[in-house]
Amino acid sequence: MxxxxxxxxxxxRLQSLTANRPKALVEVGGVALLEHVARRLAAAGVTEVVIxxxxxxxxxxxxxxxxxxxxxxxxxxxxxxxxLDTGGGLKKAADFFxxxxxxxxxNVDVLSDIDLAxxxxxxxxxxxxxxxxxxxxxxxxxxxxxxxxxLVGRVSADHVDTLVRPPKGDPxxxxxxxxxxxxxxxxxxxxxxxxxxxxxxxLRLAARGAAIRVHRVDGAAWxxxxxxxxxxxx
Numbered sequence: 001m002x003x004x005x006x007x008x009x010x011x012x013r014l015q016s017l018t019a020n021r022p023k024a025l026v027e028v029g030g031v032a033l034l035e036h037v038a039r040r041l042a043a044a045g046v047t048e049v050v051i052x053x054x055x056x057x058x059x060x061x062x063x064x065x066x067x068x069x070x071x072x073x074x075x076x077x078x079x080x081x082x083x084l085d086t087g088g089g090l091k092k093a094a095d096f097f098x099x100x101x102x103x104x105x106x107n108v109d110v111l112s113d114i115d116l117a118x119x120x121x122x123x124x125x126x127x128x129x130x131x132x133x134x135x136x137x138x139x140x141x142x143x144x145x146x147x148x149x150x151l152v153g154r155v156s157a158d159h160v161d162t163l164v165r166p167p168k169g170d171p172x173x174x175x176x177x178x179x180x181x182x183x184x185x186x187x188x189x190x191x192x193x194x195x196x197x198x199x200x201x202x203l204r205l206a207a208r209g210a211a212i213r214v215h216r217v218d219g220a221a222w223x224x225x226x227x228x229x230x231x232x233x234x
Contacts, residue, residue, distance in 0.1 A: 001120075002097055003046045005037055006178075007108040008054035008080050008089055013226050022056045024108045025063060026225070029233040033225060034060065037106050038070040044116035046104060048074040050096040052089045054081075087190070087198035094187045105198075107178030111234055112222040114179055119215050123181035128211040129189070130202060131181045135218045139175035143199070143214075146171050151202055151212040164207035174214060177222055181215075 011023030018026065024034040038049060049072055053060055057079060069075050078093040090105060097103055102123055104116060114133055123131035132151070134143060144153035144161060147169030153162050155173055163171070176199065189210065192201055202212045221234045 001044075001046045001103065002048045002050075002099065002101070003041045003104040003106060004090060004093055004096070005034065005041070005049055005051045005106055005108050006086055006089055007034060007060065008052040008057070008083055009107075009109060010055040010083070011109070011226075014228060014231075017228065017231075018055070020056065021059055022053075024051075024060060026231065028111065028225060028231050032063065033108050033111075034063070035067055035070060036111055037108055038064075038072065040116060041104060041106060042071045044104070044120070046116075047072060048076075048096075050076045050078055050093045051108075052078040052080055052084075052093060054079075054083050083195060085195040085197050087192055087196040087201045088194055090182075090198055091187065091190050091192070094184075097184050097187075100184055102181055102183050105180045105182055107224075109225045110178040110222070111225060112177065112179065112217075112220055113234065114177065114217045114220045114222065116179070119179065119217075120181045122215045123183070123213075126211065126213050128213040129183050129186045129205065131213045131215050132202075133177040133179040133217050134174040134214050135177060135216060135220065135222065136172070137175040137222070142173035142175050144171040144173055145214040149214045149216075151206040151214065153206075154199075154203060164203050165209070174216070177217060177220075178224065
């Protein structure tokens with residue numbers, strides 16, 4: 001099984017902690033964020049990973065080797081001289097996913113106990129292009145999913161619901177958790193170029209009838225490690 005770790009984020013809110021190192025190597029409980037994520041992926045059955053690189057990205061390959069590749073069989077890298085955001089970064093790494101099988105994508109700055117294998121199973125059962133782990137939690141711009149679990153819109157920063165397709169039932173506003181399962185067929189439908197958000201791509205595709213679905217993880221522990229105060233074990 002394959003996965004991508006989105007590790008190119010600079011982490012400016014962590015201030016001096018990321019001045020001379022990538023956010024991926026900032027530690028929580030004495031363990032780098034990258035190692036937390038990679039070992040969770042390996043425990044879920046992932047054997048091959050691609051990691052995108054940007055700020056101080058040259059520090060990541062030797063770190064990975066020093067940790068025995070976290071028990072993974074293969075680790076590749078996707079350098080980004082200019083930051084490509086979540087969608088552009090995934091699109092640049094498309095050639096890595098050449099086996100036709102669904103794969104996981106995990107933000108490097110997310111800690112959770114979400115069952116990654118269950119997410120992948122739910123994705124395979126639904127036949128969706130992408131399945132997003134999401135939960136009811138405070139967030140500035142939640143996504144809207146209808147009663148069938150399909151992505152139908154987003155809440156704007158000024159709290160206005162924007163629907164991209166008619167929902168079935170009343171939509172639920174949920175916070176995306178930065179973890180997703182993806183089918184390689186997605187790449188053929190990515191018309192965006194350069195730097196772009198994967199969520200914006202999903203909203204465009206949902207508006208055209210594509211199956212972008214939610215996997216609810218309301219009972220799971222989860223944290224986005226964006227600020228110094230967040231750098232603590234779950």
